[in-house]
Amino acid sequence: MSGQTLISGRGLSLSFGRVTALRNVDVDVWPGEMLAIVGESGSGKTTLLNVLAGRVSPDRGIVQYRDPEDTLHDVHAMPAPTLRTLHRSDWGFVHQDPRQNLRMAVSAGGNVGERLMARGARHYGNIRAQALDWLAQVEIDASRIDDLPRTFSGGMLQRLQIARTLVTHPRLVFMDEPTGGLDVSVQARLLDLIRSLVARLNIAAVLVTHDIAVARLLAQRIAVMQRGEIVETGLTDQVLDDPRHPYTQLLVSSVLTT
């Protein structure tokens, strides 16, 4: 298949004391696609996300990111400032708890504008206009632009985090359970939003979720993790409709259907 990967991990291993979090994991993400990483709690999926994003260093293995100039970077060999710049420009990170990403003492508009300013934008009018545009895209009313995030509901906070993350048009977004802990109706709205924004902006994403229905709706490809290993990977519908590994079969058969 043509095209080169945007980010690749090879032979990633990591132990926390006697606990193996990752065992020889290989993973690839191509531009514009969403890869879901599923598995139960403790399977290593969030650890893998953090290792790919350069937030946690592996004991062994390498993560390579291809920048827009087609240069490969070893994510864990990068100087810290370079990695920070990457996180502010090319990359985005959506946490399950939006409070980890948002600045709660700064207005909603300020939270969105801050990412632009960190990238060098200085014109106040432009920044505010873009913040307004992004609030609209994530369906937050313009009248709330000067309100503090603490006055927002859980679903609104999550949408604000997404606006803050996507305002710089990242090429790659890491998402850790972005719909976790939300009401089902709020979750549906957020799924719809993530799906349409990711498609329209041609963003690649790595999505960690324990909810395989979310993976099915959002991701083209899926990797199933168990005890720090990827036990099965492939097209999302293929893996979920025709699971081969015993653990994937267990995972799929455990889902409640309505």
Place this chain on the structure above:
Amino acid sequence: MIPPVTQTPMLRTEALAKGFTLHLRDGLHIPVLAGVELTAYAGECVVLSGPSGAGKSTLMRALYGNYRADSGRILVRHRHAEIDIATADPRAILAVRHETLGYVSQFLRVVPRIPTLDVVAEVLTARGRSQEEARAAATAMLLRLNIPARLHGLPPATFSGGEQQRVNLARGFIAEHPILLLDEPTASLDAANRDVVVTMVREAKTRGAAIVAICHDAEVRDSIADRLFPLPPLQEAA
């Protein structure tokens, strides 16, 4: 325009085999397909025939790359070459589905909250058509399948089974794929809507599409099928 029923094989299988290993039941292995040699040419409709449990739906899903073949080849004519779905990588399969291979299942699976019109229109916008153009075509397609305009703005989740199936058909037919897989396209439709589907299948054949279908309704089957492909249950074939 491509003349009906040409000798271009659009889809063919060679020695296709597929079974399921159920690890939750002590590794029980159930063979479903073996030695399947199916060919579908441009402009024809092949209907799979065989009793329930013979593996008709399994074959359809394998053709679409939704089920993974155990052995054999599934050759799909894609961009003037043949690509083997049984061994193609995920991104290649997605490209084949996007341009070449359409599938209408019995179930509608969509993101909640999206209006029916957009559920259908997004098939065209994903193929580079403008929003207005896509919506106009989607409206026409839904009306043709007797989904009234007052429902177009609502998400299909609350629709009846027959309405959901017609939304699914609208999605399946609007992209005009060169190959179409239809799994019971008229199962929960009334007579008037069955007739619409029969006409749509004939139109697809006329534009040169190869169609593989599962269809239990004898009347519909006789109206669309150019030939039947018998699929005997493996136990009897063995």
